[in-house]
Amino acid sequence: MILSSVAKPRLNHIISVTLNGVFMLTVVQWIHLFVILLIAVAGGYFPFAKTELTHAHKGFPRGEAFSSGVFLALSLTMLLPAAFQIFQREFPELNYPIGSVIAILAFLGLLAMEHLTQHAIEREQIKVVNGRLPARIPLVMTTMIALPSFFLGTSLGMSDNTQATLIFIAIILHKGTAGFALMLTMVRSTLSRGQILLLFSFFALSTPLGIIIGGFIHNELSPSVSIVKAIVLSLGAGTFLYMGTLHEMKHASLIEHCGKRNCFLAMVAGLFVTALVRYVMGNSHHF
Numbered sequence: 001m002i003l004s005s006v007a008k009p010r011l012n013h014i015i016s017v018t019l020n021g022v023f024m025l026t027v028v029q030w031i032h033l034f035v036i037l038l039i040a041v042a043g044g045y046f047p048f049a050k051t052e053l054t055h056a057h058k059g060f061p062r063g064e065a066f067s068s069g070v071f072l073a074l075s076l077t078m079l080l081p082a083a084f085q086i087f088q089r090e091f092p093e094l095n096y097p098i099g100s101v102i103a104i105l106a107f108l109g110l111l112a113m114e115h116l117t118q119h120a121i122e123r124e125q126i127k128v129v130n131g132r133l134p135a136r137i138p139l140v141m142t143t144m145i146a147l148p149s150f151f152l153g154t155s156l157g158m159s160d161n162t163q164a165t166l167i168f169i170a171i172i173l174h175k176g177t178a179g180f181a182l183m184l185t186m187v188r189s190t191l192s193r194g195q196i197l198l199l200f201s202f203f204a205l206s207t208p209l210g211i212i213i214g215g216f217i218h219n220e221l222s223p224s225v226s227i228v229k230a231i232v233l234s235l236g237a238g239t240f241l242y243m244g245t246l247h248e249m250k251h252a253s254l255i256e257h258c259g260k261r262n263c264f265l266a267m268v269a270g271l272f273v274t275a276l277v278r279y280v281m282g283n284s285h286h287f
Helices: 002-024 027-049 051-056 061-090 098-127 136-158 161-187 193-220 227-245 261-284
Strands: none
Touching (some): 027 136, 027 161, 027 193, 061 098, 061 161, 061 261, 098 136, 098 227, 136 161, 136 193, 136 227, 161 193, 161 261, 193 227
């Protein structure tokens, strides 16, 4: 009874915060939310419904390369500088790059998760039965992909106008491919179809939930707690930097695709366009 009396108000508070975030979303944010959700579902549908044809799919290398460039520029020219400004305003006497430290921790945390996942997959390959991966492999992979997806959504929910458009483009270019790869792992595992649908829903909803939380932080929190925005922006910067460089390790777009001239140019184009937009916006950008 004591535990229930403590947990119930907290649960009600979480639900209240989430509902407030939902009602505060703008029309554009709702469009972003549903399109991202649709892209994620579409990416996972093909391997789920056409299991026998999944090996023939080649992905979208140019789109992935372009999104890598966008992620890099968003991280280093928008999110991290915005976090720097807030930290400097809140702690003017502290001459230390707190935002960079938080971004590095986010980057290293995601990298560590991916290392652990890859090692687990390599160990379990020996134990594969009838070509089926153990269920814990897609479970770990879903967590690993859903966490950065949540931070991407949070950054999108906190951003305005042009920044939101750039983040949205980068997310949809990534979300479908990530959904396809994740569902491919799920259907090759010992998970039942019902378990696959439940687990994939967790991934698909991670970015929309981030948009809701980011929208709440952006619209509801008072300037006195703007430090929360700075922390989230720093986490987002580290996440974007990771997504643009080492996500999926040796299969990362910068490694697998950008060795080809057309994909490398697509990556540079994504980086250049985003950096150019930031230059044109000047000091008018804000989160």
